[in-house]
Amino acid sequence: MRLNDIEILEKLKIGDQSGYKDLFDLYYIPLSVYSLKYCDSFDQAEDIVQEIFVKFWDDKLYLKLKNSIGPYLFKAVKNNTLSYIRKNAKYRFEEIESQVNRLIEDEVVDIENIEEEKRKLYKEIEALPEKSRKVFKAIVLDNLKYKEAAEQLGVSVNTIKTHYSNALKQLRKSLDIIIVLLLV
Amino acid sequence: MFAMKKNDTYILKLILAYISQDLSEKEFNELKDWLNDDPENTKLFSEYLYFYKKSRRIGFTENVDSNHAWNNINTKLHQEPNIVPILEKPISKLRFLRQGIRFIKYAAVFIGVIGIGYYFMNQHKTTAVSGNQLQIADDKITLELENGNVKVIQTGGKQQRINISGKVVAEQIGNILNYEKENSAEELAYNILTIPNGKKFQVVLSDGTEVHLNSGSVLKYPVKFITGINRQVYLLEGEAYFDVAKDPKHPFIVNADDINIRVLGTEFNVSTYPEDSSINTVLVEGAVSIFGKDKTYDKATSLELKPGYMASWDKTKNNATIDEVDTNIYTGWKNGKLIFKNIQFKNIIKKLERHYNVTIINNNSKLDEKNYDATFDVETIEEVLNSFNKNYEIEYTIENNKIIIN
Numbered sequence: 001m002r003l004n005d006i007e008i009l010e011k012l013k014i015g016d017q018s019g020y021k022d023l024f025d026l027y028y029i030p031l032s033v034y035s036l037k038y039c040d041s042f043d044q045a046e047d048i049v050q051e052i053f054v055k056f057w058d059d060k061l062y063l064k065l066k067n068s069i070g071p072y073l074f075k076a077v078k079n080n081t082l083s084y085i086r087k088n089a090k091y092r093f094e095e096i097e098s099q100v101n102r103l104i105e106d107e108v109v110d111i112e113n114i115e116e117e118k119r120k121l122y123k124e125i126e127a128l129p130e131k132s133r134k135v136f137k138a139i140v141l142d143n144l145k146y147k148e149a150a151e152q153l154g155v156s157v158n159t160i161k162t163h164y165s166n167a168l169k170q171l172r173k174s175l176d177i178i179i180v181l182l183l184v
Numbered sequence: 185m186f187a188m189k190k191n192d193t194y195i196l197k198l199i200l201a202y203i204s205q206d207l208s209e210k211e212f213n214e215l216k217d218w219l220n221d222d223p224e225n226t227k228l229f230s231e232y233l234y235f236y237k238k239s240r241r242i243g244f245t246e247n248v249d250s251n252h253a254w255n256n257i258n259t260k261l262h263q264e265p266n267i268v269p270i271l272e273k274p275i276s277k278l279r280f281l282r283q284g285i286r287f288i289k290y291a292a293v294f295i296g297v298i299g300i301g302y303y304f305m306n307q308h309k310t311t312a313v314s315g316n317q318l319q320i321a322d323d324k325i326t327l328e329l330e331n332g333n334v335k336v337i338q339t340g341g342k343q344q345r346i347n348i349s350g351k352v353v354a355e356q357i358g359n360i361l362n363y364e365k366e367n368s369a370e371e372l373a374y375n376i377l378t379i380p381n382g383k384k385f386q387v388v389l390s391d392g393t394e395v396h397l398n399s400g401s402v403l404k405y406p407v408k409f410i411t412g413i414n415r416q417v418y419l420l421e422g423e424a425y426f427d428v429a430k431d432p433k434h435p436f437i438v439n440a441d442d443i444n445i446r447v448l449g450t451e452f453n454v455s456t457y458p459e460d461s462s463i464n465t466v467l468v469e470g471a472v473s474i475f476g477k478d479k480t481y482d483k484a485t486s487l488e489l490k491p492g493y494m495a496s497w498d499k500t501k502n503n504a505t506i507d508e509v510d511t512n513i514y515t516g517w518k519n520g521k522l523i524f525k526n527i528q529f530k531n532i533i534k535k536l537e538r539h540y541n542v543t544i545i546n547n548n549s550k551l552d553e554k555n556y557d558a559t560f561d562v563e564t565i566e567e568v569l570n571s572f573n574k575n576y577e578i579e580y581t582i583e584n585n586k587i588i589i590n
Binding site: 050097 | 193196197199200202203204205207209212216219226229230231232233234235236237238239240241242243244245246247248250253254256257260261262510512513516519521523559561
């Protein structure tokens with residue numbers, strides 16, 4: 001059973017280290033998913049979250065927190081991810097990005113919800129032509145680079161890009177999305 | 185600017201390049217112009233971006249390796265980095281530190297609850313545990329009234345306490361005894377509350393001060409405090425956590441054996457168990473002064489304690505030392521935790537006996553002087569013993585309702 005913030009804080013404050021694992025179990029994936037939304041890099045998202053977990057322990061931040069841990073962690077992840085992006089991403093449409101990010105629920109990252117979306121997505125993917133399906137899976141889901149996907153599937157990078165855009169075009173509307181134009 | 189008519193395929197290529205953050209400044213500007221052409225374009229672009237981000241997190245949750253991440257975090261810790269990677273869900277989590285060597289073991293203990301008894305099924309063949317049933321006696325909390333009569337407190341319900349002249353002085357609901365606030369007493373009349381082993385209790389004194397009492401504790405206090413006189417109570421034995429109501433005109437004094445602890449309004453923990461070599465006062469909030477039991481308070485000669493510090497009064501040497509501590513270690517008992525820090529095994533036994541109201545006989549005298557740290561949450565006595573068995577191969581049996589360590 002997963003513990004809540006207060007129970008975890010109580011454990012940590014009395015020196016019961018198992019509280020740290022409870023904290024990890026509760027927040028590692030939601031925080032990583034949250035960071036991913038902004039930075040789009042599996043590795044970077046995990047690095048940022050791991051660094052925050054290390055800091056949380058080393059600096060004994062639990063001694064300063066009273067009733068909740070989640071809001072602190074999510075805020076730290078967001079700040080660190082955004083500062084990473086500002087340093088590293090050159091070309092971004094800030095307004096559109098934040099508009100879209102707002103549409104994707106955050107702190108309430110619910111693994112079951114993601115599972116539900118996953119079922120939906122897979123159903124759609126199955127309807128794609130074989131090559132498009134394989135390319136989409138490799139690039140988007142399994143995080144391969146164009147070059148790696150090209151090698152794996154024995155085709156050129158340009159072919160990969162073509163299949164990838166075909167897949168995106170067909171899948172775009174599959175996740176029940178209504179984009180309301182709030183941008184001016 | 186761009187005379188070229190941008191077709192869908194080309195735009196999609198740009199969007200893809202944007203998503204992959206693999207685009208040139210020229211391409212970025214082209215995309216920007218396209219977005220500015222028509223609000224519908226922004227909508228289309230947003231849809232792609234939304235779908236892509238949603239898909240990415242599905243991919244991430246499929247591929248993330250939490251165990252690897254957990255181990256990775258642990259190699260990066262600078263403070264106490266040796267947390268054992270855990271691959272299975274433990275039933276009971278226990279922590280042991282032995283003579284400075286720190287390690288964690290997770291004990292999976294299976295307690296079968298059959299009928300009314302707890303049957304103990306030990307998984308270790310090496311331990312000689314009999315199938316004997318341990319029956320824990322239900323000793324009663326008692327209240328000695330000002331006339332010397334002793335009443336049993338039934339924690340199940342709601343009761344009123346009436347003094348000799350028939351006046352209601354306190355009301356008890358469940359585990360809390362609450363004394364009437366209005367103060368009309370002219371002379372001090374004392375009640376004595378005795379908490380047996382295996383029980384905990386709370387009392388709210390007539391000034392509003394809350395006192396949590398640990399197992400095996402005896403507290404003597406006036407039914408009503410009197411205006412103009414210090415508020416003095418006596419912790420005759422055991423451990424209590426005081427949340428003292430503020431009243432600067434009436435200092436609150438706790439007498440614990442050789443020492444007096446004087447406060448104005450604050451939160452602190454006092455323990456004076458017979459097996460402990462010292463009387464420990466841990467200050468959580470506010471300020472307290474400590475002075476000898478036969479002395480009157482004098483700011484110049486008394487010991488001032490700051491929050492987060494513990495004063496240990498050595499009973500044989502008659503002196504005090506002050507250390508910075510994590511107060512939660514000393515107040516965890518209020519929430520049902522059992523926390524030992526650098527405690528000799530013989531004293532751990534006494535504390536286990538008190539906490540669980542059991543009798544433990546230790547025939548392995550080598551263990552007595554060894555110091556252990558341990559944290560238990562809501563484990564049963566069987567789980568606690570089993571963890572000692574698993575970690576230290578301490579063998580025990582249950583005979584005639586006694587726990588025997590061999």
